[in-house]
Amino acid sequence: MSLNSIFQYFVPKDKKFFPLFEQAGANLIEMAKLLQETVYSTDLTKRAELNKKLEDLEHKGDNITHQIHLELGKNFITPFDREDIHALASSLDDVADFIHGASNRMELYKVHTPSQPMKEITDLIVEATEHVAKAINELKDLKNIRNITDSCVRINSVENKADYIFDKAVAELFEYEKDAITLIKNKEVLSAMEDATDKCEDVANVLESILVKNA
Amino acid sequence: MSLNSIFQYFVPKDKKFFPLFEQAGANLIEMAKLLQETVYSTDLTKRAELNKKLEDLEHKGDNITHQIHLELGKNFITPFDREDIHALASSLDDVADFIHGASNRMELYKVHTPSQPMKEITDLIVEATEHVAKAINELKDLKNIRNITDSCVRINSVENKADYIFDKAVAELFEYEKDAITLIKNKEVLSAMEDATDKCEDVANVLESILVKNA
Amino acid sequence: MSLNSIFQYFVPKDKKFFPLFEQAGANLIEMAKLLQETVYSTDLTKRAELNKKLEDLEHKGDNITHQIHLELGKNFITPFDREDIHALASSLDDVADFIHGASNRMELYKVHTPSQPMKEITDLIVEATEHVAKAINELKDLKNIRNITDSCVRINSVENKADYIFDKAVAELFEYEKDAITLIKNKEVLSAMEDATDKCEDVANVLESILVKNA
Numbered sequence: 001m002s003l004n005s006i007f008q009y010f011v012p013k014d015k016k017f018f019p020l021f022e023q024a025g026a027n028l029i030e031m032a033k034l035l036q037e038t039v040y041s042t043d044l045t046k047r048a049e050l051n052k053k054l055e056d057l058e059h060k061g062d063n064i065t066h067q068i069h070l071e072l073g074k075n076f077i078t079p080f081d082r083e084d085i086h087a088l089a090s091s092l093d094d095v096a097d098f099i100h101g102a103s104n105r106m107e108l109y110k111v112h113t114p115s116q117p118m119k120e121i122t123d124l125i126v127e128a129t130e131h132v133a134k135a136i137n138e139l140k141d142l143k144n145i146r147n148i149t150d151s152c153v154r155i156n157s158v159e160n161k162a163d164y165i166f167d168k169a170v171a172e173l174f175e176y177e178k179d180a181i182t183l184i185k186n187k188e189v190l191s192a193m194e195d196a197t198d199k200c201e202d203v204a205n206v207l208e209s210i211l212v213k214n215a
Numbered sequence: 216m217s218l219n220s221i222f223q224y225f226v227p228k229d230k231k232f233f234p235l236f237e238q239a240g241a242n243l244i245e246m247a248k249l250l251q252e253t254v255y256s257t258d259l260t261k262r263a264e265l266n267k268k269l270e271d272l273e274h275k276g277d278n279i280t281h282q283i284h285l286e287l288g289k290n291f292i293t294p295f296d297r298e299d300i301h302a303l304a305s306s307l308d309d310v311a312d313f314i315h316g317a318s319n320r321m322e323l324y325k326v327h328t329p330s331q332p333m334k335e336i337t338d339l340i341v342e343a344t345e346h347v348a349k350a351i352n353e354l355k356d357l358k359n360i361r362n363i364t365d366s367c368v369r370i371n372s373v374e375n376k377a378d379y380i381f382d383k384a385v386a387e388l389f390e391y392e393k394d395a396i397t398l399i400k401n402k403e404v405l406s407a408m409e410d411a412t413d414k415c416e417d418v419a420n421v422l423e424s425i426l427v428k429n430a
Numbered sequence: 431m432s433l434n435s436i437f438q439y440f441v442p443k444d445k446k447f448f449p450l451f452e453q454a455g456a457n458l459i460e461m462a463k464l465l466q467e468t469v470y471s472t473d474l475t476k477r478a479e480l481n482k483k484l485e486d487l488e489h490k491g492d493n494i495t496h497q498i499h500l501e502l503g504k505n506f507i508t509p510f511d512r513e514d515i516h517a518l519a520s521s522l523d524d525v526a527d528f529i530h531g532a533s534n535r536m537e538l539y540k541v542h543t544p545s546q547p548m549k550e551i552t553d554l555i556v557e558a559t560e561h562v563a564k565a566i567n568e569l570k571d572l573k574n575i576r577n578i579t580d581s582c583v584r585i586n587s588v589e590n591k592a593d594y595i596f597d598k599a600v601a602e603l604f605e606y607e608k609d610a611i612t613l614i615k616n617k618e619v620l621s622a623m624e625d626a627t628d629k630c631e632d633v634a635n636v637l638e639s640i641l642v643k644n645a
Contacts, residue, residue, distance in 0.1 A: 284638070284642070287642045288642075297642040297643050298639050298642060298643050300642070301635075302639070319597065320597075323597055323598070323600070323601035324600075324604050325605075395610035396604060396607075396608075396610050396613060399604075399610070399614070399617075400604055
């Protein structure tokens with residue numbers, strides 16, 4: 001008996017949770033792409049508008065999480081353990097928080113010229129959210145558990161890259177930035193970005209934990 | 216069959232864990248109110264005494280957590296899953312750590328004049344701990360699951376407010392505080408305060424997870 | 431019926447997971463001792479080499495985690511809940527990350543003269559990893575659950591000490607270090623070290639959670 005057949009046995013066809021998780025995943029990609037537009041833009045008015053849009057999408061994500069909770073309250077049969085549905089929804093929420101957080105810090109701290117490492121980590125956030133969304137969509141189909149594991153491995157690898165860029169960027173700030181307050185501002189923005197990829201890794205951990213429980 | 220009746224079915228009358236959780240909740244409110252006294256006081260001797268009291272109450276909280284663990288070792292039947300009792304106790308402990316942490320940083324870093332946003336976030340900590348204690352007490356009675364959910368929603372909303380005040384306060388520090396070291400000190404104190412409300416949100420998450428598991 | 435006999439009933443003789451956890455524990459001790467060598471050394475070339483070795487051991491730890499995951503995929507019977515095996519492996523991984531992180535920050539930020547508190551916290555990291563490894567080995571034998579609990583209590587106590595040293599060290603930085611950027615660098619290194627002991631406490635929490643679930 002393969003892993004797949006066993007897993008499918010435990011997963012009834014679900015029409016309530018998976019569409020919501022899919023929306024949450026798509027929302028994260030959209031947010032990551034707006035952040036990407038922000039860091040590559042030099043138009044301050046446009047960047048303020050993008051930050052406002054990110055705030056709206058964060059609220060949209062909150063609403064999706066809320067609907068998942070409502071469904072949990074209404075349904076006795078769930079495609080996997082109730083607490084795992086809760087954990088997955090929470091971890092997706094955290095990613096949204098930090099993507100908006102990164103943009104918001106740039107806006108609040110008036111970091112008007114995003115640095116090269118900020119652009120690079122943001123590119124990685126886009127990549128990570130795409131893998132997150134892919135893994136979540138596979139969770140629905142379950143044609144191939146291996147695909148979910150693969151996405152998780154890729155998310156981990158993207159997080160490692162972001163970590164490396166973050167470390168190097170902070171080291172360079174310490175080396176070349178002589179104004180302490182400018183240094184802190186830049187470090188805080190980089191840190192929110194790096195946290196966004198960390199939170200994608202947390203999603204991967206929840207997914208892996210769901211797989212090992214049901215395998 | 217309503218949610219309530221099912222939930223009650225799983226929760227035997229418990230005389231061991233709920234009284235301890237209630238004590239932990241009451242302890243958090245007391246700590247939050249001492250922190251509030253601290254940030255509104257200008258008397259440095261009194262503030263040092265309040266910080267000492269907070270340390271004592273943090274230890275009192277540690278003892279309650281320890282007693283919950285002892286009860287887990289002695290009892291085979293628990294009102295809800297053993298690991299959730301453990302998680303709830305840990306999350307309450309974390310709130311206590313950060314409330315004392317905020318006071319302790321003010322003392323250690325000699326932040327003698329708490330700022331307006333520090334007062335505002337502390338007011339929100341008091342509010343959050345009151346909702347936490349209320350939710351925990353409802354967990355005992357279980358007359359109405361909706362009340363617990365309501366408290367969780369309120370905790371989330373308080374945390375959002377604290378987040379907003381924190382972000383604005385840090386932005387203002389970056390705008391007006393020209394001394395980097397003073398800036399960092401103030402940011403660290405604000406950050407411990409904001410973390411205290413984050414940890415209240417974690418308690419709410421554990422409570423929600425308990426509800427969804429048992430609903 | 432004692433706790434032990436019940437617990438043993440649930441734990442079949444396992445030859446797959448425990449040897450891997452044992453390796454992970456031993457790897458942490460080795461990493462902690464390399465960090466200790468680093469903070470007590472004044473030879474910059476040697477310190478760069480030690481940092482490289484720590485990076486290698488972090489990857490070794492990643493491989494052990496990966497093998498634990500592979501075993502989870504292959505085995506239907508596990509010595510304790512699948513998700514707890516996953517959580518324990520993840521928490522051990524986090525300790526390794528921060529031990530290497532502390533060394534890496536010293537290297538990247540060019541903190542060439544580790545301070546007295548850095549040495550003291552590192553000594554505590556060595557102590558904490560020894561307790562972690564001991565607890566994990568006891569998990570295998572299960573002759574005495576009390577020993578695991580004792581190790582967890584000791585880990586908590588070590589973490590408290592590290593916390594205290596960290597707080598005092600940062601207070602002293604604020605008091606005597608007039609260069610903000612030097613202050614931040616030192617604070618960041620201390621913070622990674624203190625986080626390493628925090629992550630040992632997280633391991634203790636996972637272990638306690640496993641005990642309460644199976645007791």
